Amino acid sequence: MSIKKGRFTIENLENVQINIGSVVSSGKAEEKEIPKGLTPAPEIHELRDWDLKLLDRYEAAYSPVCDMCCYCTYGKCDLTGNKEGACGINMEAHQAREAMLRTLTGAAAHSGHGRHLLNNLIERFGADYPIDVGPSDIKAPLTQTIMGIKPETIGDFVPVLDYVEEQLTQLLATTHMGQEGSAIDFESKALHAGMVDHLGMEVSDIIQISCLDMPKSQEDAPLADVGMGIIDSTKPVLLCIGHNVAAVTYIMDYMEEHDLFDKIELVGLCCTAHDMTRVNDKAKIVGSVSKQLKYIRSGIPDLIIVDEQCVRADMMRETSKLHIPVIATNDKIMYGLPDRTKDDIDDIIRDLSSGDQPGALLFDYEKVGELAPKLVMKMAPIRKEKGITALPDDDEFKKLASSCTMCGACVIGCPQGLDIDKAMEAAAGGDLTLFEELHDKCVGCGRCEFDCPKSIPILNVIEKAAQKVIREEKGKVRTGRGQVGDPEIREEGVNLVLGTTPGIVAIVGCPNYPDGSRDIYDIAEEMLKRSYIVVTSGCSAMDIGMYKDDDGKTLYERYGGRFLKGNLLNTGSCVSNAHISATTIKVAAIFARRDINGNFEEIADYVMNRIGAVGLAWGAYSQKALSIGTGCNRLGIPVVLGPHGPKYRRAYLGKPYDKDKWNLFDARNGSVVNVEPAPEHMLISAETKAEVLPMLAKLCFRPGDNNLGRMIKLTHYIELSEKYLGALPDDWHVYVRSEADLPLAKREELLKKLEEEHGWKIDWDKKKILEGPARKVDVSFQPTNVLRLCKGASE
Amino acid sequence: MSIKKGRFTIENLENVQINIGSVVSSGKAEEKEIPKGLTPAPEIHELRDWDLKLLDRYEAAYSPVCDMCCYCTYGKCDLTGNKEGACGINMEAHQAREAMLRTLTGAAAHSGHGRHLLNNLIERFGADYPIDVGPSDIKAPLTQTIMGIKPETIGDFVPVLDYVEEQLTQLLATTHMGQEGSAIDFESKALHAGMVDHLGMEVSDIIQISCLDMPKSQEDAPLADVGMGIIDSTKPVLLCIGHNVAAVTYIMDYMEEHDLFDKIELVGLCCTAHDMTRVNDKAKIVGSVSKQLKYIRSGIPDLIIVDEQCVRADMMRETSKLHIPVIATNDKIMYGLPDRTKDDIDDIIRDLSSGDQPGALLFDYEKVGELAPKLVMKMAPIRKEKGITALPDDDEFKKLASSCTMCGACVIGCPQGLDIDKAMEAAAGGDLTLFEELHDKCVGCGRCEFDCPKSIPILNVIEKAAQKVIREEKGKVRTGRGQVGDPEIREEGVNLVLGTTPGIVAIVGCPNYPDGSRDIYDIAEEMLKRSYIVVTSGCSAMDIGMYKDDDGKTLYERYGGRFLKGNLLNTGSCVSNAHISATTIKVAAIFARRDINGNFEEIADYVMNRIGAVGLAWGAYSQKALSIGTGCNRLGIPVVLGPHGPKYRRAYLGKPYDKDKWNLFDARNGSVVNVEPAPEHMLISAETKAEVLPMLAKLCFRPGDNNLGRMIKLTHYIELSEKYLGALPDDWHVYVRSEADLPLAKREELLKKLEEEHGWKIDWDKKKILEGPARKVDVSFQPTNVLRLCKGASE
Amino acid sequence: MAAKVLDTTKNAVPFDRANVPGPKIAKAVKAEVAGKFISKAKRPLLIVGTAGGDDGVIDVVKSMAEKGIPVAATGNSIKRLKEEGIDATYVNLHALVSYLKDPNWKGFDGEGGYDTTIFLGHTYYYASQLMSTLKNFTKIKIISIDRHYHPNAQQSFGNLKPDDFLKALDVVVAQL
């Protein structure tokens, strides 16, 4: 951002000219308030020192999905074995660049969404519309921490997005041939992109919470129905897909005004669905993005409204076959459709209902609001009469299954490698169980179909075979509650830091699960039972709500929605992930009284060393998931990915065996303390649910843990390892600093092991450890990675 | 951009509060001036209608460099044969997306550069510093046409870059998995990115011309030395590489103040070199980017300053071996170096000259200005004493050449497929001619070396072998003149439109030539001799100056630098390409009196149908080249690429045989006129120089040509075809509308051919064509693709 | 030394090392096979690049033209071809490929499109990219009888030594 000195001439005030010494060019927030802190609105290099600290301990590890680079026409270049391309970049730096570009893409998706929404909301509500996120004084923690300003109105976010866009442009520039050559600096840039992403997300969600009256830090936000089985398809079904609720709110307003919620089944898919239920709890949720193609193929939707992000690119090819008109409402997705913005609603309805046009662009949301309900009511009888669906009937099904030659081409085509061939064989023999199982593991991508030499519409076969299961897909989601409020932090902060709450596990992101959606439910349940705070959002939040206990209750019904141990919080759509990272900032501000304004490094340092929070993106596949994860990492929050994760090309892995990497300062005096590897990694993946559970527990360790906290965390780490991996973990002793860290129930047994297996000295009378631990517990230890934060020290 | 209503509280004026009805959020230009025109600051979809017209005629043709997509971890996906990936995107849309992403990257590089420069210049000169580009009223043609505003101070460009960054972010968002699904809409987005790129380039160059006192529309700008042979290596050699002259200007100021130009050889490489000579003609130019690695390997530079873009990523690996310190001055390229911004200059000099540190980051340009001259003077004796070079001596050379086993691995590794093995064999036998030839074809990428099983430093061998040739590499470049001034347009416009000037050929972009740099000189010379206006910039402008005629004169010395037929204009560095497209806008504004403000579509339509301008990016390989080309295309200017061009993945090709594609309106009455295919293509490639020359001539045809113009253009098309392809072109007759279109000298001969070969009816008495042409000449025909511009018509 | 049997399937690696497009790559074929393949085409088109005018190669172009295969002269090969009296049409390769993709294009003779394209004498990377267009967006068969292995063709020779290349071309012509 640049400072612009200027003269203003103000309309209707002709002879007045006011000279202002210093006006920040891209907004006015700074006229009210000077940005505060050490690094307000930091440029790329301003937080680089922090990044280098992080990257020194958590080394970037690269796993190329391709050994070549094809960025420019100097190449493409073979970089196998860390060779250099024509521009001189080597494999390592290119992979770092590649991961950064994808991080940037995710950040652009969120902040592009935010900008679009902000433009729309300023137009509707005015720039002066106040921010209201609930009972919080720290309304925009990320904005305060990164920008050093405290926004009060939605208009105050304009310069924030200006900053985001400037940074994204600078970063995108560095992906050009012949720019950055260093892997580590591409990582620093990726971390910058990730941070900026969280800022963009925060803006996006805060403005919609404020203007669209979404739940504001509401622990008991209402429950919404979720699942392919909950939709009343006897009514006209209006399906909204995407992430940007702007246009859909006009539909909901129109439906309210015209009393249409009884007459039309309004359903959403993906994050738009979350936000629809946050605006109006009469809306229903079909499910996560992996249901998208499946649900379209069912033929049930009579009209589809799309906005942006995670919307299938083959929409028109699919819907036109099924005579489902599509209204595109955002210029990010236009599908080559005619722009009907200026046309008469009746004309559009005529052309779409007749099938003359498969869809239309409509940028006038008032029109969308009126047209959608009218059109869906017109379409439903037409479509229902024809009984349009892509699914085969019973006879066809049999025929299709029988026509399979078991060639296996589809299996190789399937990103999950699912045994479609075997399921076909079983189905041909009348056994549907394999397909019923496969249905949940199938991420609905449709790739298999392109490789079948018999042209079997495989996904249709799967869905047909799983009809019984699908009818039972009825769950509940607590609608997105938004931020964690300051009062909640005040209450829970102490538990988190003492460790009576063992940690925060954020289960977020996409549904590209390795082994079906049940895993995510199981993980959530296991951690909830152990009193972890489980926070969720996006597609994961939906899938967690899809399973029930024996009493028919979902996790949302069994666990409270407060920021409190053993509670399950759904923050909302993808952009609400900002509230999760923001929560850690709030703990630093409220519980530890840190000055957060423009003070990113100090806050990240605090979070990394004190707050036992870990993210899990088990089914991550989008660039946004990468970006969110990378942003968490810059803030010191570790993230775990599912087994598709290494395809992101880069992880941040610690080396527990390398003692030198685990030196911290004690802020009381600047002395160096060698600590246990906590958190052990910043970005890592795991193969299975059973592997990931103990890992989550382990990643909640922090150097700042006190005895009680460490004991509780260690208990869960050990128990989860024993339960899922069949044994004590090899490294449990590393986290023991004194006998007081040991789980009470097992103390004696563990002391014995420490003596026998690790050669520690034990005073058996006092049940005390005499020798062994790498360091002692020191209740007032103030761990930090940043020398300048130490008393008496200057870096 | 969003409109923000707001309240201002102004410092030191405590009780005054001024309410402003409508303030555009991102700047103040609009307070002075309301944006004008139909589409000021257009969003992505606002010029889509124009794009669809363009794309209907010039169909996007895709040539994947890879059959897979690896954007997200849902994949990677096999799209071979236009299959769909997991997100539903097919090959076609993905290739369009891929080309768009690379266009965006180029645009980000330019506008990121522009923003960096603008921040710097505002800091130094103040936002109120007036724009001064020379004797023009239309100072910022692209800004006026796209934004609908007329900037007067450099600060007025702040909202322009805000707009650019917002658009780039929106566009980048669309590359996320699950956004746009339509190839044609990705093309429209790419065209948008290209347009926005030209805007960013215009800002970048205008502000530097204004503030740094670069030549302002100066036809007789001084000549600068260019070539590896012109450098006086007895002096300390200070080499600046990149595109952003900001930091280097401080060095030049310091050198002027301290009278150091005699003591230090200040040389530049790539666009920074252009801009150095524009600021101070004592600076010298080493050459284009393909000389970069070669020149470093020579060991001659004693210190290297890098900024951004087209800087080798392997810089540190190369320079540290040769004890050449590197100062990085821009956060786009940081090479993992320590940030020494806050350190004492003497300390930095100590650490770098001792080799303790291979380089440093320095963001304080005052410091750079002082440090660079001091350091280079310290380095030179140290380095000269040691005689550091990577080139082998004669003995080593012989040994290296002889150790080659002729395995051919390097040839497969070379992007140009050069016959390195044969040259090695010849050199081992004492014959250097093959290497001398190879030296010019070699683009200096270094890839070959990574594949040599004998670890021969191949590039060093090439350079050593070519020392004799290199010493003779001494040329001249007319320093970048900046814009074409309004007076020049007024004078030349009529020739251009009448056709007495047959066309404008812009030879621009990078040096990835298929067959050496001489081709570009030959092309320029051929067209200059034929009275085309040849405009050039960037690396091409350097290479054109590398060759001399028998009198030892370069083209810059032989041809004037005015915007006049048969003149050769170097506009400057890459960002000065904006002036080339802007020139066509000026013709529309000044010659045709079109209102350009916020009126992009009408202007592009005018340019496409009236102005015979064509771009040639013969050695294009950067994403910037793609972006520049795409921006030209949106403005209706066709572009030709060299044979590496299809690796950009997308071209815009016309179908001359499909008559329906060549309908235009006559603006006088809206009637439809079927015209000759002119211009035939928008973006195409060619294999060789001999192929491209007639193609350039052909692409200067325009439907609006009058007889004289058409005759002259046809003459050159025919002559160039005969000269280079050995025959009349097959389609020459297509461009004949009446006998008056025929070249005078050949009129009879051609009439005969029309009669005999094409069956046209000729009145031999009057030498008139009676029947045959698809359409008649109509002097007042007003060709347009836009119905709304026709009298009496409403679209 | 015994005379080696010509095997054009050897050394079938992309001539530009990184030119690995994906799962579908050309089969390396023997010269006889290539020749037979061409002889079976209903509507073949020989696409000759600039190096198609090189000594040795041009004779093969001539032979093929004489066997009735229409010749598209791309790059600047047309000059040499005309000089040799070969009937060929100049066309830009990039443009040609987009015409080939168009079901409405009627070919050079107005009789319709082509079912098989035969590539000879091209700048390697240029031809490779334009084969990629045909491969991904058309059903047209692509056979390279050029000197270097072309993964984007359906059938191609491996990378050949200059001598073997000319020999291979002779074998191809012999099959027509």
Place this chain on the structure above:
Amino acid sequence: MAAKVLDTTKNAVPFDRANVPGPKIAKAVKAEVAGKFISKAKRPLLIVGTAGGDDGVIDVVKSMAEKGIPVAATGNSIKRLKEEGIDATYVNLHALVSYLKDPNWKGFDGEGGYDTTIFLGHTYYYASQLMSTLKNFTKIKIISIDRHYHPNAQQSFGNLKPDDFLKALDVVVAQL
């Protein structure tokens, strides 16, 4: 029908069709060759994924462990391995690969790094990516004796039917 000879080199296409990394891909080898290759390693490491605990496969793991090859149990294979009394160390595969890349890592026994990694029982795409790390950034040999073709290994079987897979493993073990 005559008993077919087991040929593990057939069907050597990436099990995920788009998993084509570039010019350097695994050689498909016979089971005997794989076995011999392993037996020659100085510091081999058997890396077992979750499916390494599957019936049939686990016996092979056991045999290899008994022949003195150290076993890294990744995913949640450690549970089954422990149950079978196999001496193995749990480690996360992603982390393991980064340790392997570190010249200062001393291995599980403190004796230094490994020169050969043997992959068995992994989620296909997961292992493929992590082999990619080893392939591109280390000199460590990578051999996959998993059921599916792994291009990022140096040596791999083709895609095998379950039966053939177990047979192949037996052949491998027999060579040790």
